[in-house]
Amino acid sequence: MGAAVVALALAVALAQAASRLLAKAAESWPLLILIGLALATCLACIRIRRSHRNRADSERLARLRITLAELDAMGDQQFEYALRDLLVRDGWAATKVGRGGDQAADVIGVLIPLGRIVVQAKHTRVGGKVGSSVMYEVNGTAGPAHRADHAVVVTNGSFTRDAMAWGDRHGVHWIDRDRLDQWAHEGKALHELLRLPSRHSRLPWRRAA
Numbered sequence: 352m353g354a355a356v357v358a359l360a361l362a363v364a365l366a367q368a369a370s371r372l373l374a375k376a377a378e379s380w381p382l383l384i385l386i387g388l389a390l391a392t393c394l395a396c397i398r399i400r401r402s403h404r405n406r407a408d409s410e411r412l413a414r415l416r417i418t419l420a421e422l423d424a425m426g427d428q429q430f431e432y433a434l435r436d437l438l439v440r441d442g443w444a445a446t447k448v449g450r451g452g453d454q455a456a457d458v459i460g461v462l463i464p465l466g467r468i469v470v471q472a473k474h475t476r477v478g479g480k481v482g483s484s485v486m487y488e489v490n491g492t493a494g495p496a497h498r499a500d501h502a503v504v505v506t507n508g509s510f511t512r513d514a515m516a517w518g519d520r521h522g523v524h525w526i527d528r529d530r531l532d533q534w535a536h537e538g539k540a541l542h543e544l545l546r547l548p549s550r551h552s553r554l555p556w557r558r559a560a
Contacts (some may be wrong), residue, residue, distance in 0.1 A: 365553045415440045417535040419528065422507045423477055430474040433535070436506055440541040443468065449554075452493040459499075464549045465542055466500030469493045479508035485527075486518045493523070501547050509529060 398423035417433055427434060431447050435458045438445035443460035458470040471489050473481045485504055503525040504510075505519070518525045524545045526534060533539045541547075 360441055362482045378481040383477050408521050415560050416538055419507065419536065422535060423476075425474065426471070427474045430507070431472045432510050433471055434458050434472055435460075436469070438468075440540065441542065443482065443541075454496045455488045456492070459464050459485070459497060463541070467498060468503065468547075469497045469499040470499040471502070471504045473504060473508070475506055475508040477508065480505075481508065481510045481514055481525075483511065483514045486514050486521070486523050490521050501545075503541070503545065505531060 372484055396500070397466065397488045413503075415436055417437070418466060422430065422433060433444045435447045438458060438460045441462075443462040445458055445460035447458050448456055455471050457472040460468045460470070462468070469489070469492075473485060475481070481504065489502050489504055493499040501524065503524040507528055508516050509527045510518075515525055515527075517523075524547075525545075530544060534544055
């Protein structure tokens, strides 16, 4: 009997407390509405600011032009980021991935219907040349390691004749200083510059898979 009385008293106390809370909430509902409106306005402002920032970034990248002198002055990492931004400008969803053990991939991009591209960056002093060994390395990893449809080696220098010939034979594209100027400074899209086929036209290593 005593337990029932205690339970009843507790229930009454809880009901009274809830009633007081509801009464206070009813009294302060205008303040709660104002707080809700303020929060909604803040969230809307954040979304608008983010949208404006994204649009500004897209417009900036759409106008992106980088001179050879600017590219020459970059470090290796800056050069890789610049190539990523140029791909984004051209419509690719691109990411910089270059680091230790990158398996000959510094930037990877995807663009429908062209598929997946792997870019190996070779930043060098002016007049420096990229040899065939780089082509061998990219050819050996682009398909098996990165599932690429296209592979490109980009340098601000030049390539040896053997490197260019070997790349042309084995489907490894190359961007030398002259082509880099057309891509980065003149604004020609990489896939147009290289006339990249759709992903249905696989690289030699993809056809053999």
